[in-house]
Amino acid sequence: MKSEAIKDIKIKLATLTNPNDPCLIALRADQRIGVQKLLQQFYRRLEKEQALKDQYFEMTGFERALYQKGHRFVAGIDEVGRGPLAGPVVAAAVILPADVEILGLNDSKQLSAKKRAQLYCEIQEKAVAVGIGVVDHEEIDRINILQASKKAMLLALADLSVVPTHLLVDAVKLDCDIPQDNLIKGDARCVSIAAASIIAKEMRDNLMKEYHQIFPFYGFDKNAGYGTKDHLQGIANHGICAIHRKTFAPIKNYL
Template identity: 85%
Template structure:
């Protein structure tokens, strides 16, 4: 009997999800090094997927506890853009379905740009509701970045199409009438907050890329307004742009 081609084996393994499938026993007896390599890759893939499932389950702990108490709509809220020298602070509020599994959700800062974009699209497609709040540089200068961040979060909450019954908020306490849990490093502990952090970062990064087309001297397309070397060089050579935060150092010295 002719041995199965390596290419065909690779295609079959790509569709398998059961580590106890009888087909794997057959492959284990195949002495070809190429087959054994494919088997090793298959088991590594399963291990990685299981690790993601375990991580996801752990990150649903707060949501599961709230669902058990009768809460139907739990909103995760996070903001992005406290540290940049230019541009707005952007917040997102995300309500995920109770039975959803979006593997790989994590603090947006821990994800590659490619993975973050993939998750952004999946969250937008799967979420019950997504709300966005934006507070611009002028408001940041007027009320300070902490208050601006809280305001952006409240705007994101208002932008939801449904009213949540409980909030999971990254770090800060919001002044609103809804019950809330304020989780330190919540974007790495709650899938709802992680989803909000991904939405907010993608929205803000894309906005800063648009600003780069108008103000090209500061590399906003690469640094999103943070104080990188290229950004600081742009400030030194061209001064401040209309979207710089005038209350932030080192922007102040160019006023």
């Protein structure tokens, strides 16, 4: 009997998700090196997927506890852009369905740009609601970055199309009537906050790329306004631009 072609086996294994599938018995008995390598890759893929599932389940702990108390709409809230020398601070609020599984959710800073963009699309597709809040550089200078971050979070909350019954907020306490839990490093511990961090970072990074078209000397498309070497060199060569935060060092030294 002619052996199954390795290219066909590769296609078959790509669709399998059950490590106990009967067809694997025959493949394990196949002595061809190419087949055994495909099996090794298959089992490594399953191990990686299971690790992601385990991580996701662990990161849903805060949400599951709230669902058990009768909460239906739990919003995770996070912001990005506290540290940059230019541009706004952007916050996002995300309500995920109780039964959703978006594998790979994590603190946006821990993800590659490609993975973050992929998750951004998946979150937008599967979320019950997504809200965005933006506070510009002038407001940051006027009320300070902490208060601007909180304001952006409240704007994101107000932008939701569904009113949440409980909030999970990264680190800070918000001045609002909705019950909340404030989680240190929440973007790495809680799926709703992780989702919010990804949405906020993608939105802000894309906004800074648009600003780069207007102010091309600072590398905003690469550094998102953070104080990188190229950014600082751009300031030294061309001075500051309209979206620099004037209360931040070293920007205030150029006034």
